[in-house]
Amino acid sequence: MTSSAGPSQSSAVQGRAALVTGGTSGIGLAIARRFQQDGLQVAVLDLDRPTARAVAAEHGLGFVGADLSRREDCRRAVTEAGELLGGLDVLVNNAGFQHIDPIADFPEDTWDAMLHVMLTAPFLLSKYAWPLLTRSGQGRIINVASIHGHVASPYKSAYISAKHGLIGLTRTAALEAGEQGLTVNAICPGYVRTPLVEGQIADQARTRGITAQEVEQKVMLEPAAIKRLLDPEDIAALASYVASPAAWGMTGAVLDLDLGWTAR
Structure with missing residues (x-):
């Protein structure tokens, strides 16, 4: 007798496809490589630069060049990834950057760019990828947030605002996606x-x-x-589980990998 509670552990990982944004360095590259080890077909998204393409080629990863501060690039990136991979089962919203300045001196154009890349782009990519991610009944959206999605530090107003918002987006999307077999979770690392x-x-x-x-x-x-x-591979190991069939019942979770930062 088999349980009907969710997909079985034997559900095939082979043939599943993942797109990882910011995937040519750091946490994103570690997640992409771990997914490869898990048997997924993987494409990475980054700014279209020779160095980024070279990293993707070196590791046998598909590559999608896009500027996530541009709405039209977000839509095109999902289309290209779906065509390149023959579908899409896992979306990892990882791309981002930091800028350190007091609020009084924070450049307004930098604020706009950071909020778009780290909050608006995850919303748009999730929106555009939704039909692909819900097709198999085992879709996954993994948002790489931060411990700064819970707490604040000075001089990081845009970064912290985006990460707090990303947690809210994660929880809302999880509630909307549940009946379609699509899970949405966030990982909040400490310093990596x-x-x-x-x-x-x-x-x-x-x-x-x-x-x-x-x-x-x-x-x-x-x-x-x-x-x-932390090392990037630590975050990749957690992402591997969240993306797996074993995690079918986890959604709307905010998973802290924070070295005990928030235990106080």
Whole structure:
């Protein structure tokens, strides 16, 4: 006798297809490569630059070039990914960037770009991909948010606003998608050792006159219970489970991988 509660563990992963935005470096690349290991066909989306195309080619990933600050690029990207992969079962909204400035000095055009890339684009990509993602009854949307979707830090107003909004979008989409077999979840990492974070560590070490290790331990990890930066592969491992048939009953979840940051 088999349970009718959800897809069986033997449901085929082979043949499923995933699109990962911001997928040519850091967390996005780690997720894309983990999905490959899991047997998915994977395309990565990034700005159309030779370096991004080269990374995709090096790892045998499909590539979709798009500027997620442009509405028309979001629509085209979903169409191209669907054609390239022969369908779409998993969408990972990971693309983003950070800009550090006090609110009084925050450039308005940078605010607009960050909100569009990190909040409006996930909405648009989810909207345009919805018919593809609901086709198999095992669709997944995974939004890579941040611990800053729960808490705030100074000088990151646009980033934090976008990540808070992304959690709200996740929960709303999950409620709307449930009857169509499409799950929507968010992953909220703490600080991850990516090129972006390495650059921030170096900058803070120079401005504060301390070592890079002191920046990690005394600045970035001060609120954390575990005093160690995450690796991109840690987030990829969690994304792998969320994308799998085993996670059919998880939706609207906000999954903190935060080294105990919010346990206080």
